Amino acid sequence: AQLTSFGPLSLPLVSAGSVLEVVQLLRFLPLISTALSTEFQHGDSGLTIALAGRTDSPGTDCLAVTYGGLAVLRLVDMLAGAVPSVELHLTCQAPADLIVVGEIGHRILFDARAAFVHIPAAVLYDVCRFSDPVAYRIGIAELRRVYEQRRPNSYTQLVRAQFDADPARADGAR
Secondary structure, three states: OOHHHOHHHHHHHHHOOEHHHHHHHHHHHHHOOOOEEEEEEEEOOEEEEEEEEOOOOHHHHHHHHHHHHHHHHHHHHHHHOOOOOOEEEOOOOOOOOOOOOHHHHHHEEOOOOOOEEEEEHHHHOOEOOOOOHHHHHHHHHHHHHHHHHHOOOOHHHHHHHHHHHOHHHHHHOO
16 A cells, blocks of 8 residues: 555545544545445544445455555554554454565454454554645545535435445345
8 A cells, every 4th residue: 555546535644643534534435445334433442443345245345354454554554653553353264374464464363253443542643754734634625525526415316326335225125
């Protein structure tokens, strides 16, 4: 994952002021991919970001979740410095062969009950290296504008988009 490979998310990623601002950009993930969805759960111990594949294929879902989770780990490390307490939990089985993923290999846990990234509370407000509040606000404003343009405007469009996103639900309704 390179900072410039995230399309419209690139400017706010590079200019984010804290780890929390970096991970909050996952709200805009549908602008670059619909293969992965996220859900945030705040708690006393920190932030847990649940990851779910949306490809209708278990193997491809595992790939999307693994890639997305690894991207979060690497982005946090690139922007805020090495943060060894941030972990990626994956539901897929550990590969038989030794994984060589650099300094983050020990932070990946396999065979978990759910796929998620956990960021301890103490890390959420770590300052990012290239913090630029003005650029971040401009980037967020642009993301919101583009995101709103892509949202369905009417109730009919919203229902149609939900059925398009989950055809099994549409078949079950008949």
